Amino acid sequence: MSTMRDDSREIEDVEQAVVQAGSAEAGGQQEIVPLWRNRDFLLLTGGQAVSLMGSQVSQLAFPLLMLALTHSPAQAGFMAAVRGLPFALLCLPAGALVDRWNRKRVMILCDTGRALALGSIPLALLLGHLTFVQLYLVALTEGTLFVFFNMADAASLPHIVAKRQLPDATAQALLAESVSSLLGPALGGLLYGIATMLPFGADAVSYAVSVFSLFFIRAEFQEEWAVTQKQNLWKEIGAGLHWLWHEPLVRFIAILTGGITFPVVGYGLILIVIAQRQHASPSTIGLIFGCGGIGSILGALLAGPLQRRFSFAQMLIGATWVWALTWLLFAIAPNPFVLGIVTALSFIVVPIYTGTQYSYRMAVIPDALQGRVNSVFRLIAFGTQPLGLTLTGVLLQAIGPVATVLALFIPQFILSIAVTFNQHVRDAKPISEMK
Numbered sequence: 001m002s003t004m005r006d007d008s009r010e011i012e013d014v015e016q017a018v019v020q021a022g023s024a025e026a027g028g029q030q031e032i033v034p035l036w037r038n039r040d041f042l043l044l045t046g047g048q049a050v051s052l053m054g055s056q057v058s059q060l061a062f063p064l065l066m067l068a069l070t071h072s073p074a075q076a077g078f079m080a081a082v083r084g085l086p087f088a089l090l091c092l093p094a095g096a097l098v099d100r101w102n103r104k105r106v107m108i109l110c111d112t113g114r115a116l117a118l119g120s121i122p123l124a125l126l127l128g129h130l131t132f133v134q135l136y137l138v139a140l141t142e143g144t145l146f147v148f149f150n151m152a153d154a155a156s157l158p159h160i161v162a163k164r165q166l167p168d169a170t171a172q173a174l175l176a177e178s179v180s181s182l183l184g185p186a187l188g189g190l191l192y193g194i195a196t197m198l199p200f201g202a203d204a205v206s207y208a209v210s211v212f213s214l215f216f217i218r219a220e221f222q223e224e225w226a227v228t229q230k231q232n233l234w235k236e237i238g239a240g241l242h243w244l245w246h247e248p249l250v251r252f253i254a255i256l257t258g259g260i261t262f263p264v265v266g267y268g269l270i271l272i273v274i275a276q277r278q279h280a281s282p283s284t285i286g287l288i289f290g291c292g293g294i295g296s297i298l299g300a301l302l303a304g305p306l307q308r309r310f311s312f313a314q315m316l317i318g319a320t321w322v323w324a325l326t327w328l329l330f331a332i333a334p335n336p337f338v339l340g341i342v343t344a345l346s347f348i349v350v351p352i353y354t355g356t357q358y359s360y361r362m363a364v365i366p367d368a369l370q371g372r373v374n375s376v377f378r379l380i381a382f383g384t385q386p387l388g389l390t391l392t393g394v395l396l397q398a399i400g401p402v403a404t405v406l407a408l409f410i411p412q413f414i415l416s417i418a419v420t421f422n423q424h425v426r427d428a429k430p431i432s433e434m435k
Helices: 002-027 039-070 073-100 103-127 131-153 165-196 198-217 225-229 233-245 248-261 267-277 284-307 314-333 336-364 367-382 385-399 401-420
Strands: none
Touching: 002 233, 039 103, 039 131, 039 165, 039 198, 039 267, 039 284, 073 103, 073 131, 073 233, 073 267, 073 367, 103 131, 103 314, 103 367, 131 367, 165 267, 165 284, 165 336, 198 314, 233 248, 233 367, 248 314, 248 401, 267 284, 267 314, 267 336, 267 385, 267 401, 284 336, 314 336, 314 401, 336 367, 336 385, 385 401
């Protein structure tokens, strides 16, 4: 019992120091620079847009390669699950460690490692020695480095733009991501059709571009307190858990995000299986995926104005219902053309939902706890993705794509009802009123 009290006291000490650091930060005056003139914001957004485009290219190529080698949707699902496994295992310690370490340096090292890992695939193909073991190791390596990069990246935006600019900055970052989602899959299908190695080589180059852009960003990605103050690692993780547990709205958003993401995380595999049954070529499949980018661009353009027009509750509730209902359209798409339209429609809501919840939690989480709280949040929200990917692959093989879509709609429908009646969502304070 005494040990538990001591641990709780140390967690409270950490949080108290965080509050003091946050108060000192709030006391200063932050110069508001328009986003289009913010050099660091443009570098970060541009570099990540290129990197995300490369990820979209290889994200399409991986299941195509696995399906070509094994003819098994379940095997393709297992491959995707291996990439997501490190997130579930390493998310919490990674969040605490990026609060200790230099976040920018972490991002540079991680993308360097990912460039080398993806670059090994075209090299092995050229030498004629590509094996399943290498593919799984690349997926595991890339997934591990993604965890640390993602934790550091999540905390970077509040250090590059002012708090009141977070909704617009998030919307513009999502717009850049959406453009990547539009161009990446189409390019991935085209490159894969030319040569199997090209999509993976392109992704390796995109990570190199990200590293290059990060080197030229002047801003630091955390306050000095976060680097100099170090406690026991697990007690630091406990401070993040403690903060999130006592913030019921952020806790609910994490559960909501996990609940609506889990059923759809394998959408790419579902799309590929549906499209292949409709006799679509790899380049056509790439165009179908690219239609998601068109929808994402429209959603990203709408995200900022909608957040200024509607309350947080209206945005979160409306986006959740649209997310769930548009999912059903995949079950009735009769041909690749309609499948592309459905993909575009379903992706409109993704940046709207993401921008709404992301900008809100970035505004409320103290800086020195960003890595730890975000790691807990993301573990809850995305930690079940390997299970979701595996389940999608198994369901596709057992009951087919249409029944799989209908089965995966059920949890989305239940959570849409839950968010509608959640009082913490209804009472949420606007970001503009936060200090």
